[in-house]
Amino acid sequence: MVDKTKIPLPQPTPETAHFWAGTKNETLKLQRCDDCNNVYFPPRPFCPSCASRKVSVFDASGSATLYSYVINNRPHPAFDGPYSIAVVELEEGPRMMSNIINCPQTPEALELDMPLEVVFESMSEEISLPYFQPATSDSKSSDSRNQ
Amino acid sequence: MRRNSVSIVGAAETTDLGKIPGLSQIQLHADAALNAIADAGLKLSDIDGIATAGESPTNLSHYLGLVPTWVDGTSVGGCSFMLHVRHAAAAINEGLCNTVLITHGESGRSNVGRSAFRGGGRSTIPGQFEGPYGGMGPTTSFTLPFLRYMKDTGTTAEQLAMVAVVQRAWATKNPRATLQTPTTVEEVMNDRMIAYPFTKSECCLVTDGGGALILTRAERAKDFPNKPVYILGTGESVETPMISQMEDFTTSRAFRVSGQKAFEESGITHKDVDHLMIYDAFAHLPFYGLEDLGFCKKGEAGAFIWEQNTAPGGSLPLNTNGGGLSYMHSGMYGMYALQESVRQMRGTAAAQIADAKISVCHGVGGMFAASGTIVMTNDPA
């Protein structure tokens, strides 16, 4: 990335504030239903599977795999040359959009299902964004993210 | 809906398609509406129901001087007009109105009098969780599932390119198509990369235009100047506004739900279908459409198109106007797919399928966010 100020930063809402407080603190927060155990994302104060309002926030491992992506070739003011826009599948199940960083932005380097790990980039006083990079350690089944 | 209870008695596109800097968005709606009204032999004062997307139905009613008793502003993207047909059929059957006008108009290329883009703000869920990652709109989000589809199904980049080649073959028969020069797999694959793995030829056109339909009760249909086209079955659904949250990147839930409903309502089987439209904002959409509507088994659509089954002379003519890739694409293409189905059922298409009696017209809204399916027939039975 060449110009962070060209990224439209998220504005947290009451339902998502815990997620963005988490990333500011270098943790990836997911939610789990206390009634049916469903793990889900994006954040909301009820379970989208069973409608229970009894849900808990927990720290995800930060491990993920590359589910799919494109490499955008059109110019974007925040990026220097072609860059990946990806969907990653978290170890806990939910998927999220991100960019794959610290990796050549080529089809050869970006292999589907490759192991990834979360990294956090401070964008402003309030917001750190979660990005993903190729996994550097064998943290796949570990519960705590090693950083 | 009740089969064959409602009929399309007026259908027209804007006088011109392509580059129309002399008409604003609302006048594109009006131009198409006036053409459809003339096509049906009606007066504006005969219209008592109005449905539109991209423009507010209030703006449009006032602009046209209408006094509607039924209004539908459903706006779920490019398939909104399929949903309007479905809702209009229900409204007509319920007696809420008699004669419905559905319009589309979009200054997609010239950007004259265009409604403000209604993209999510930074506090919306998509704005928070997809907005920060450098998306460039449809070219990077609609295309995002496809590498996963390729890996899981074994579909190839050559097969993707063939979609564009086959649709160009249809467009060569259509004097109103934007691109009419034949192309090849090699040319498509060597075109400028937009969002890997999609080249420019695998992305839709960006043009100006519009279209309009007029629907009324089927028993009145024979009193109109053109061959009536009957609504045999309809379906609609939505899934997610975020491509990242689509349940499965190899299949669209909205396509499956909408398609299944339309087939159930119409009582047809896949063998009955003479003509098919699948909204093709990008070249992979016909794969999803063919599989999710049940024309092909999972992962077989690439080979099906590669083997020329959907090409001129093939067993299942698909996107016979040239599609969003070669005919035109203003942004909300669903209206043009509906127009081509109507022409095929009237027997007036540029690339007419001989003796076609049943057409399936399948639309997408947003980026796999919504879907609408309409089954039409020219057989009143």
Ligand SMILES: [Zn+2]
């Ligand atoms: Zn639950």
